[in-house]
Amino acid sequence: MRRLLATLLVPMAVAAQAQVPPPPKLEPLPEAPERPAAAQAAAEEPAVRIPAGKDDKVEHINHGGRQMLKVTPPGGRPYYLIESAGGWLHRDSLDDGTRVPMWPIHTFN
Numbered sequence: 001m002r003r004l005l006a007t008l009l010v011p012m013a014v015a016a017q018a019q020v021p022p023p024p025k026l027e028p029l030p031e032a033p034e035r036p037a038a039a040q041a042a043a044e045e046p047a048v049r050i051p052a053g054k055d056d057k058v059e060h061i062n063h064g065g066r067q068m069l070k071v072t073p074p075g076g077r078p079y080y081l082i083e084s085a086g087g088w089l090h091r092d093s094l095d096d097g098t099r100v101p102m103w104p105i106h107t108f109n
Helices: 002-018 037-044
Strands: 057-063 066-072 079-084 087-091
Touching: none
Parallel strands: none
Antiparallel strands: 057 066, 066 079, 079 087
């Protein structure tokens, strides 16, 4: 009995599956409108601004025409904010990483 029921249900399931309508034809999306110039300029600037804390000591430094800020948090290590073309750069020190060799080449006795 089960075999007879299975042989009748399998062809019905295949026939029902064959009657699924095809998916609709897809059309390309239209071109996106251009953004206004004011919106483009606003998108280029950073949206996040982190001010110095209330208890932080801020010193303004002008070195060779460049603006720098030395920020010293209470109980913490000072860091520097250096003005650049793209905004402010955060540096832990003003050292650029260049090291001069300091070993002795010759000693006179």
